[in-house]
Amino acid sequence: MEKKNTVMGYLPDEKPTLGKMILFAIQQILVMFPATVMVALLTGFHVSTTIFASGFATLCFLFITKGKIPLYYGSSFSYITAIVGITGGAAGAISAGATAPDALISQAQFGIIASGFVSIAAGLVVNKFGQEKIEKFLPATVTGSIAIIIGLSLAGSAMTGAIGYDAATNTMDTNSLIVAFVTLTATVLFSVYVKKGVLGQLPILMGIGVGYALSLALNMVDFSQVMANGVIATPHFTLPKPNLEAVWAIMPIAIATIPESTAHLFQLDIYVNNLAKEKGVTKKYDIADKLGSNLIGDGVGDIVSSMFGGPAGTNYGENISTMAITNNFSVYVLGAAAVLTMIISFISPLAALVTSVPSAVINGAGVYLFGVIGAQGIAILINKEVDLFDAKNLAIIAIILVVGLGGNFAFPGGMIPVGTMQLPAIATASILGIFFNIMLNIKKTK
Numbered sequence: 403m404e405k406k407n408t409v410m411g412y413l414p415d416e417k418p419t420l421g422k423m424i425l426f427a428i429q430q431i432l433v434m435f436p437a438t439v440m441v442a443l444l445t446g447f448h449v450s451t452t453i454f455a456s457g458f459a460t461l462c463f464l465f466i467t468k469g470k471i472p473l474y475y476g477s478s479f480s481y482i483t484a485i486v487g488i489t490g491g492a493a494g495a496i497s498a499g500a501t502a503p504d505a506l507i508s509q510a511q512f513g514i515i516a517s518g519f520v521s522i523a524a525g526l527v528v529n530k531f532g533q534e535k536i537e538k539f540l541p542a543t544v545t546g547s548i549a550i551i552i553g554l555s556l557a558g559s560a561m562t563g564a565i566g567y568d569a570a571t572n573t574m575d576t577n578s579l580i581v582a583f584v585t586l587t588a589t590v591l592f593s594v595y596v597k598k599g600v601l602g603q604l605p606i607l608m609g610i611g612v613g614y615a616l617s618l619a620l621n622m623v624d625f626s627q628v629m630a631n632g633v634i635a636t637p638h639f640t641l642p643k644p645n646l647e648a649v650w651a652i653m654p655i656a657i658a659t660i661p662e663s664t665a666h667l668f669q670l671d672i673y674v675n676n677l678a679k680e681k682g683v684t685k686k687y688d689i690a691d692k693l694g695s696n697l698i699g700d701g702v703g704d705i706v707s708s709m710f711g712g713p714a715g716t717n718y719g720e721n722i723s724t725m726a727i728t729n730n731f732s733v734y735v736l737g738a739a740a741v742l743t744m745i746i747s748f749i750s751p752l753a754a755l756v757t758s759v760p761s762a763v764i765n766g767a768g769v770y771l772f773g774v775i776g777a778q779g780i781a782i783l784i785n786k787e788v789d790l791f792d793a794k795n796l797a798i799i800a801i802i803l804v805v806g807l808g809g810n811f812a813f814p815g816g817m818i819p820v821g822t823m824q825l826p827a828i829a830t831a832s833i834l835g836i837f838f839n840i841m842l843n844i845k846k847t848k
Contacts, residue, residue: 409680411729414472427738429607433720434476436764441477446489446502450637450747455712457743459703466699469733473717475703481714484652511642513652514708520656521701528694540664542786543798544835546779549665551806553775563765577620578762585613585766613763622760631750640711661832669778673726723774794842806831
């Protein structure tokens, strides 16, 4: 009984006090911010609009799922290449950080909305015919392996960002390495040894704070943009414009993201119910059984995000790993993070301050966060008692890991060149995993 009272953490339906909620929300914002902003920079979308859309889509997701699934919606990397094909993006007609013409963004928006309807349709199918049918195509061998490659595929960007690596000159920055190592060490020490009180729930925020303070001392923070656009600036909203090319380019990506969503649910289910057990709570949180609701919420998130001019999104592994590390799964915290994110999008100095956090700081913490995502994939395999001596299981896992990780590290941007096409490594690994799972489980008939 004493253990129940000493376990720190919040279950999805538990609500921290207002002050704690704001602190926890800021922590969630910091871990999702770099990736969400990076998608905008790479695709040519407006940064402030992307930030606003992320918060609003999260609120819609929480509303659609009735607060039963604690997830945060952020910009998805899976769609980058498809969107760049429409907008020009960093790899096309415009340079990194520059925004695409409104006309092209509007066309991409239409394709993203179409992908949202694909996710909604998939969710309705799951709700109609049952999740068991889907799990035959998406067993733990597939979802656990995908979770592993989601985390580890980010390892390269975490490492290069942490050491300030310049590919053009094949050099690194010593100050970046120092700051990243201090941030990583502080984050790990806080998460392992600070277990009590409010601070026990904020190891990542505190770790980033230590790294930011050191980067300030080393003159690594650029404040030049803090007041560059005044105090209040309305995000640049655009409306979708019908375009068939954008639909065919972007819509199919939604199918490939279903395994990722399934993996996220399994991750959450394991960690939330483990926390409930540790706290002595008898209530069962059936998160893993809500795939249909999750897919519908994802689809609605894509639609509402794109209606304002935001890119396609997904539920963020960074936020899930943050929740797992801190034992904080409160949907109220995620809702607060969404509201604060929308406010930040209108206040230029706040957005500039958040983006002023050096890459070395974010990626120093990212070394830990991305590794946790991968570890959660292993937890899925263990929790579902996957037989790793079974040849079929080994084949599926091996194919997903090698195609997903090999594709990410061997080819620029994680895009596998196949003929005239560029296939996203994670999506390709997911589809191959599903294919081999179906093929190897077809029963022989006499």
